[in-house]
Amino acid sequence: MDVLKQRILQEGQHLGRGILKVDSFVNHQVDAPFMMLLGREFARRFGYLKPTKVLTAEISGIAPALATAYALDVPLLYARKTRPITMPAEVYRAKAPSHTKGGAVELMVSPEFLKPEDRVLIIDDFLATGQTILALVRIVQQANATLVGIGAVIEKAFEGGRDVLAHLNVPIESLVVIERFEGERIIFRDPEEQKVSF
Numbered sequence: 733m734d735v736l737k738q739r740i741l742q743e744g745q746h747l748g749r750g751i752l753k754v755d756s757f758v759n760h761q762v763d764a765p766f767m768m769l770l771g772r773e774f775a776r777r778f779g780y781l782k783p784t785k786v787l788t789a790e791i792s793g794i795a796p797a798l799a800t801a802y803a804l805d806v807p808l809l810y811a812r813k814t815r816p817i818t819m820p821a822e823v824y825r826a827k828a829p830s831h832t833k834g835g836a837v838e839l840m841v842s843p844e845f846l847k848p849e850d851r852v853l854i855i856d857d858f859l860a861t862g863q864t865i866l867a868l869v870r871i872v873q874q875a876n877a878t879l880v881g882i883g884a885v886i887e888k889a890f891e892g893g894r895d896v897l898a899h900l901n902v903p904i905e906s907l908v909v910i911e912r913f914e915g916e917r918i919i920f921r922d923p924e925e926q927k928v929s930f
Contacts, residue, residue, distance in 0.1 A: 733773060733907040737920055739766070740886070746913045750860070750888060758857055758885065762795045770907060771799025774855060774883045777905050778804075781880040783853035785809050785846070787872065789828075789839055789864055796885050797855040804853075809846060811839035811868060820844070824874040828867035839864075841871050848876040859884035859906055862893030869900060886910065889921060 745753040757763040774796070783804060788797035789811045801808035815823065823840045830837050846852075852872045854865055865882055872879045879902055887894065887906035897904055909921040 733770075736770065736885070736908050740908065740918060744918060746916050746918060750891060750913065752858075752886065752888070752910070752913075752918070754886070758795065759792045767795050767799045768802070770796055770885060771801075771803045773907060774800040774905070775803035778853050778881045778883060778903070781853065781903070782851060783880050784849070784851045785877075786853050786855055787811070787841075787846075787868055788855050789813075789868060792858075793856040796857055796883075800853070800855045800883070807845075809841065811841050811871060813837050813839065815840055824871040826867035826870040826874075828864040829861070830864075839867050839871065841875075843875065846871070846875040846877055850875070850877040851880045852877050853881050853883065854879070855883045857885050859887040859893045859897075859904075860891040862891075862896035865893070865897060869897075881905070883907075 739757060740754060743756045747753050755761065757766060784806055786797050786801040786806060786808050788794060790813055794810050798808045819842050823842055825838055825840050827836045827838050854868050856865055859865065869879060879900060881903045882897060884906045887909040889909050890912050894904055911919045911921045
């Protein structure tokens with residue numbers, strides 16, 4: 733997606749150790765019209781799967797997932813990292829290591845909002861090691877719901893997350909794929925080489 737590549741090249745910063753800062757339009761300050769554009773692109777790619785719910789993890793995944801859910805006209809459900817008093821004691825839970833926060837985080841979803849009849853599309857800001865998305869997949873499995881696809885705004889191919897998720901046999905789509913960093917230079921994968929996993 734060329735418009736996203738250009739935005740990353742203009743505003744993204746490689747902070748070292750494979751960490752890409754896109755805080756000016758994705759992770760901290762959100763460019764709402766631009767995010768809606770990304771959501772429409774995800775809806776175009778995944779709409780044929782007829783998802784009934786979009787699932788993500790708080791907090792950085794919420795913006796692209798909400799835009800996608802809006803474009804698909806389905807609810808957004810996000811996994812919480814802390815349990816509010818309004819959430820039942822019995823919840824679906826899965827742990828995932830956090831690259832940016834250090835340590836592991838626990839993700840929680842209330843059974844009130846994830847049912848066996850749901851067809852779930854997972855959307856996140858990044859696909860890196862795949863561990864956060866894998867934790868969301870485990871939550872979908874606990875609910876006996878159906879995973880229909882996985883989407884990421886930015887994929888860091890060098891971290892191997894796509895291979896970690898390949899056994900799920902669902903479409904995996906990233907709007908852009910970063911092959912590697914060369915110092916501060918961002919090297920994108922050629923669109924022709926971006927494979928859709930099934």
